[in-house]
Amino acid sequence: MRTVTVAIWAVLAAAALLLEAFGRRRITGLVSAEELIRYFMKARVGRVIFVLGWMWLGWHLFAR
Amino acid sequence: MRLRLVSWPILLVAGAGAAASAVMSMARPFTWTADVTTAVAIAGVLLGGCLFASRANRTRHSAPLAHPLPRPGAVAWLLLVVALTTFELLNLFEAPRRQHPTISSLLVLLTGHDVTRALMFAAWLVAGWWLCRCR
Numbered sequence: 001m002r003t004v005t006v007a008i009w010a011v012l013a014a015a016a017l018l019l020e021a022f023g024r025r026r027i028t029g030l031v032s033a034e035e036l037i038r039y040f041m042k043a044r045v046g047r048v049i050f051v052l053g054w055m056w057l058g059w060h061l062f063a064r
Numbered sequence: 065m066r067l068r069l070v071s072w073p074i075l076l077v078a079g080a081g082a083a084a085s086a087v088m089s090m091a092r093p094f095t096w097t098a099d100v101t102t103a104v105a106i107a108g109v110l111l112g113g114c115l116f117a118s119r120a121n122r123t124r125h126s127a128p129l130a131h132p133l134p135r136p137g138a139v140a141w142l143l144l145v146v147a148l149t150t151f152e153l154l155n156l157f158e159a160p161r162r163q164h165p166t167i168s169s170l171l172v173l174l175t176g177h178d179v180t181r182a183l184m185f186a187a188w189l190v191a192g193w194w195l196c197r198c199r
Contacts, residue, residue: 062188
């Protein structure tokens, strides 16, 4: 079961990398993650959500 | 003539980030060292990022108005985020964790070693710095 789960995670990671690569080249209207984040960061609520998410990620990975 | 490649505040920030990453490489989760290092790093990035951003805003023209995202791009990322969240939740509520690893349990492979832990911490700091300065 672990192998299947890890394989699915790998497929999702590969999809993210492909999406990012296509987005950077603007293939068929796709956008990069940076462009997407910049778009949401224009709004105050978007900024708050991303910064809180960043804080939680650090706390979760390194402290707890 | 003196060549100035980087300003001293940038050097200071980079040095502080490197020092924090070095401390974090030796700290383990659920210890006060890890708690304090993470908390100080968050405070430092937020404070430093805000200071730098306000300084940059004084010299920079206002950001252009947001244009709508291309629909295929927005839909593709939305689908990926939904897939990642769904699979993460499915694994989170399954047991045992070894058979159903979540993203964080897979990342333990990296955060469990000193060097990769320091590199991941440095990457997290850079991401926070970028978010604070992102306009």
